[in-house]
Amino acid sequence: MRINFIEEEDKILSFLLSRWLLKQYQKSKKLLLWWxxxxxxxxxxxxxxxxxYYFRINKQFRAWCYFEWDKLVVFRxxxxx
Numbered sequence: 001m002r003i004n005f006i007e008e009e010d011k012i013l014s015f016l017l018s019r020w021l022l023k024q025y026q027k028s029k030k031l032l033l034w035w036x037x038x039x040x041x042x043x044x045x046x047x048x049x050x051x052x053y054y055f056r057i058n059k060q061f062r063a064w065c066y067f068e069w070d071k072l073v074v075f076r077x078x079x080x081x
Contacts, residue, residue: 003032005071012063015077024058032072054078 041056064076
């Protein structure tokens with residue numbers, strides 16, 4: 001599936017700003033749009049039937065997302081550790 005646009009839910013931006021992650025998130029987002037999946041560790045979560053994906057923001061944080069047509073919607077940022 002091709003990603004043409006990445007959209008965030010309302011609470012995501014405030015979460016990123018409060019933890020000083022916005023610049024790192026934007027870099028990961030740009031890499032996804034350029035289709036560099038391995039560099040952000042883009043994978044599907046288990047169970048696969050739920051169709052929830054995640055990608056790495058940095059070593060500590062992951063962004064959870066799902067596909068909605070040709071856009072990727074980020075709905076949660078998770079502390080991976």
